[in-house]
Amino acid sequence: MTELSDPHNDLQADLQTDLQADAGCPSCSEHAAPAVSNGRRNMLSLLPMAGHTSGKRSAVTCALKCDSACAKPVPNTSDNGYFRDIAGKALSRRHALGLAGAGAVALAVGGSGLAPAAASPGQAGALAAGGHGGRTKLPFKPITPVAATEDTFVVPQGYIWEPIIRWGDPILPGGVPFDVAAQSAAKQELAFGYNNDYTDIIVTNRAGTKALLCCNHEYVNAEIMFPPDLATEEQLKIAMAAHGFAIVELERSAPGEKWSYVPSAPKNRRITASTPFEITGPAAGSDLLKTKADPTGTVALGTIGNCSGGTTPWGTILSGEENFNGYFRADGTAPEGKRYGLSDGESSYGWEAIEPRFDARTPDYANEPNRFGYIVEIDPTDPTSTPRKHTSLGRLKHEGANVVIADSGHVVAYTGDDERFDYLYKFVSKGRYNKHNRRKNLDLLTEGDLYVARFHGDSPEAEIDGTGKLPSDGKFDGYGQWIPLVKNGRSKVSGMSVEEVLVHTRLAADKAGATKMDRCEDVQPSPTTGKVYVACTNNTDRGKDGKAGPVEPNPRNANKDGHIVEIVEDDGDHTSRVFRWNLVIVAGDPTAEGTYFAGYPKDKVSPISCPDNLAFDSEGNLWISTDGQPDSIGLCDGLFKVPLEGRERGHVQQFLSVPREAETCGPVVHDKDGSVFVAVQHPGEDGSWNDQHSQFPDYVDGTAAKGEFAGPRPSIVQVFKK
Numbered sequence: 001m002t003e004l005s006d007p008h009n010d011l012q013a014d015l016q017t018d019l020q021a022d023a024g025c026p027s028c029s030e031h032a033a034p035a036v037s038n039g040r041r042n043m044l045s046l047l048p049m050a051g052h053t054s055g056k057r058s059a060v061t062c063a064l065k066c067d068s069a070c071a072k073p074v075p076n077t078s079d080n081g082y083f084r085d086i087a088g089k090a091l092s093r094r095h096a097l098g099l100a101g102a103g104a105v106a107l108a109v110g111g112s113g114l115a116p117a118a119a120s121p122g123q124a125g126a127l128a129a130g131g132h133g134g135r136t137k138l139p140f141k142p143i144t145p146v147a148a149t150e151d152t153f154v155v156p157q158g159y160i161w162e163p164i165i166r167w168g169d170p171i172l173p174g175g176v177p178f179d180v181a182a183q184s185a186a187k188q189e190l191a192f193g194y195n196n197d198y199t200d201i202i203v204t205n206r207a208g209t210k211a212l213l214c215c216n217h218e219y220v221n222a223e224i225m226f227p228p229d230l231a232t233e234e235q236l237k238i239a240m241a242a243h244g245f246a247i248v249e250l251e252r253s254a255p256g257e258k259w260s261y262v263p264s265a266p267k268n269r270r271i272t273a274s275t276p277f278e279i280t281g282p283a284a285g286s287d288l289l290k291t292k293a294d295p296t297g298t299v300a301l302g303t304i305g306n307c308s309g310g311t312t313p314w315g316t317i318l319s320g321e322e323n324f325n326g327y328f329r330a331d332g333t334a335p336e337g338k339r340y341g342l343s344d345g346e347s348s349y350g351w352e353a354i355e356p357r358f359d360a361r362t363p364d365y366a367n368e369p370n371r372f373g374y375i376v377e378i379d380p381t382d383p384t385s386t387p388r389k390h391t392s393l394g395r396l397k398h399e400g401a402n403v404v405i406a407d408s409g410h411v412v413a414y415t416g417d418d419e420r421f422d423y424l425y426k427f428v429s430k431g432r433y434n435k436h437n438r439r440k441n442l443d444l445l446t447e448g449d450l451y452v453a454r455f456h457g458d459s460p461e462a463e464i465d466g467t468g469k470l471p472s473d474g475k476f477d478g479y480g481q482w483i484p485l486v487k488n489g490r491s492k493v494s495g496m497s498v499e500e501v502l503v504h505t506r507l508a509a510d511k512a513g514a515t516k517m518d519r520c521e522d523v524q525p526s527p528t529t530g531k532v533y534v535a536c537t538n539n540t541d542r543g544k545d546g547k548a549g550p551v552e553p554n555p556r557n558a559n560k561d562g563h564i565v566e567i568v569e570d571d572g573d574h575t576s577r578v579f580r581w582n583l584v585i586v587a588g589d590p591t592a593e594g595t596y597f598a599g600y601p602k603d604k605v606s607p608i609s610c611p612d613n614l615a616f617d618s619e620g621n622l623w624i625s626t627d628g629q630p631d632s633i634g635l636c637d638g639l640f641k642v643p644l645e646g647r648e649r650g651h652v653q654q655f656l657s658v659p660r661e662a663e664t665c666g667p668v669v670h671d672k673d674g675s676v677f678v679a680v681q682h683p684g685e686d687g688s689w690n691d692q693h694s695q696f697p698d699y700v701d702g703t704a705a706k707g708e709f710a711g712p713r714p715s716i717v718q719v720f721k722k
Helices: 009-022 059-066 232-242 498-503 505-512
Strands: 159-166 196-203 210-217 244-251 269-271 276-280 299-301 306-311 317-321 375-378 388-390 402-405 410-416 420-422 424-432 448-457 477-487 520-525 532-536 563-569 578-586 611-616 622-626 638-642 653-657 663-670 675-681 715-721
Touching: 196 306, 196 317, 196 675, 196 715, 210 306, 306 520, 402 520, 410 520, 410 532, 448 505, 477 498, 477 505, 498 505, 520 611, 532 611, 611 663, 622 663, 638 663, 653 675
Parallel strands: 196 663, 276 388
Antiparallel strands: 159 715, 196 210, 210 244, 244 269, 276 299, 306 317, 317 375, 375 388, 402 410, 410 424, 424 448, 448 477, 477 578, 520 532, 532 563, 563 578, 611 622, 622 638, 638 653, 663 675, 675 715
16 A cells, blocks of 8 residues: 655654554634725725626625735645545555554544444434434425525525614613614614624523523624714724624523513623733733733733634633734735735724724734734623633634534534635643533633644545546545644644744644645534534635645635535544545535535535535534625525435525625524524625615515614524414
8 A cells, every 4th residue: 555645744753653642542704894984985996806706795795804805815825735545545544644553543434433424324214313304393494595686584484583683782781772873982882783793592591581692793894884974083983892792681481482682681791892801821921912002912902803603511602803814004024924914005994093003014013913813712601701812722714613522521622714725723622621610611722732634535636627526436535634733732833832833823734734725614513423514615716827726625626605524533532633524515506517415416405605604403403504695606695404414414405595795694593492593794785875785674575664774784683483
């Protein structure tokens, strides 16, 4: 058998040593937003992506959400290769990892401790968990897809929808009812923020009548938020106050009924772009994090660009700081800054005009961008607690993080870097989870090992031709390795200290030879099977001149539709260093070539494109929210259910559709309760103050309800049975 070629011999040696020591002892969006500018100049004429998007994709989203990333060079210019094994030959862990010695455990394709990618016919009837499409607690007939021009919220027959809370609704003492014509930063600090994304509904009493709504606020759409006569400086301050996070108490009369939010409740809280955060982990106090305002390098002000997230077993909320680069003016020549998309130009929001820390060209605040790009942790049960930024999970454009407890008790957090050609990561805690000691669990993410993923395919290179055509074995699949960046408190990357690895994580992962992916966004472990699912949203640069071409885990050139990766850790151990993977969905219009739905008949699935956030129901079904369907397939974004086991595996079914120019975010599925929740983000984003494109959610038969704002308000929506 031929061994794999691998130029990273130092890392391979480390991997061999680590595996032998561990034996028997288990231890993205391609879019952004425009600046508020003096004189209310026409923003649309200034957008870098104006005229360069396809279909219905908004150049506004491109500017505000990701600093028009597609109009700029891809930050990852590394020459990481792709390591392909010899087609048609069985693989062992010994050869897959380039190891020698008798300590290696067999890793044959489809066998030895790794569950098969799909259940066999004999297994289908014996599945202990659901997800097989038979019985279900949320029965529905898939809706008809909605054209991208429609300003409507559509749910299945037998269900109704209502907003729980909207941008501007007062939540703290002193808050006043929303008045779009009388906005101020002081009012916004007491009210629900803008562009809600990650969401969870945590029930807090046995009767099921009280809960905490936890939600982050990613960015703002100034052009449709503010009346033209509102002073620019006040707009900037409102925008800062509308970012961050909200925690809001909910109540209802009985399980299955609609939730209502409780204004001025004791646990209600707003966290903004100015709230102090404690910096934790090995990089805390590093010279790389010190500024004039914080010479200790341990306290950062605010959180921005928060996208998806997760809820930990100990009841805290995690959120990812994603496209933070667009908030800064910075030295665009330093390699550390260029790798994160920082540039010397007016920022997307213009905050440097009112706060010097957002102008990183000055020596005083050169390190300020280094204080963003982390996983943040917030305790929703204690409104007096200080939120934290965890350097142990690395600095990148985190979509979010989701935690699972390994059999060993170690906490494992999966996270993706939402940028074209960036990477998938895993963190394994040093400490172990203790269900009886919440205080100790609060420190589990402050110290541990950080890994980045390297994928290998098992098909001949010629069969991965960029069209999405399946290889001869009938599926895109293979195995992978978790390459250590930090392990046992030591850097495993030559020439970089631990602090450098955790602050300049992308550069460390480049050196480690990680696999360039098509925008890893949400990463969710299944609570019923333990398999891990990665939403790769899209990458239209795949295969372009000078860019990485198709490889088995990212098999299509100009990938505008995205795909879902299914990962099975070795022996089901989430602390493992090796895994198997397959693509369960290769998304897009099912009538088109190059789409795949786990083998399910393509004429029986709902069209789906650009998977973004993921969630699970109690039966093990995967729920997928989308971001980009207007551009890719001309349909409004939505929420989709997909069984993962048995005969129904891959049967994509659309549950709801969000309004015109909106994105579906933060899905929460309480199927035992008959409820589904989504965050509707940036509805009507292509409009302006005088030309609003949406009236969501306050419309009645397409017109604004009496006395309500005639434009859109991002909202948290509950869908429940009639």
